[in-house]
Amino acid sequence: MQQLxxxxxxxxxxxxxxNDLPVLTSPIKSVLVANATxxxxxxxxQLVREHSTETALYLAxxxxxxxxxxxxxxxxxxxxHYLPRxxxxxxx
Numbered sequence: 001m002q003q004l005x006x007x008x009x010x011x012x013x014x015x016x017x018x019n020d021l022p023v024l025t026s027p028i029k030s031v032l033v034a035n036a037t038x039x040x041x042x043x044x045x046q047l048v049r050e051h052s053t054e055t056a057l058y059l060a061x062x063x064x065x066x067x068x069x070x071x072x073x074x075x076x077x078x079x080x081h082y083l084p085r086x087x088x089x090x091x092x
Contacts, residue, residue, distance in 0.1 A: 001028075012082050014075040016040065021047060027056050031078025034060045034069030058082065065090060 001011055013023045014031040018040055024030045025047035032044050041059065048054045058081045060074030067073030080087050 012079050014078055016071075016074075018043070024048075024057060025051055025053055027053055029056050029058075029082045031058050031060055031075060031081070033071060033074030033078070034062050035071060035074070 001007075008028060012029045012031065013020075014033060015021075015024050016033045016036040020032075021040070021043060024032055024044050032041060036044075044057060044059075048057045058078045060069035060077045062069030062073070062077070064073070064077035064080060067077065069077055076090065080090065
């Protein structure tokens, strides 16, 4: 982010595993994709409460554009959550 001069406003991170938790629970807008394990989801929710970063974590649910919220479908769902204007591009 620093090297390419991206800010928190134009960055979205996505992950699904324990090694992603430090970023998922940081102030960086993040997406926990639906294929994450229940344990990772539970840890992420606990950590965002502890860090007061709840608004920076989106849990992909599925259903966006008919996708299940897993893997890249969850990433697209999360990016559309944070950057709603992208929905127009995806529907084109």
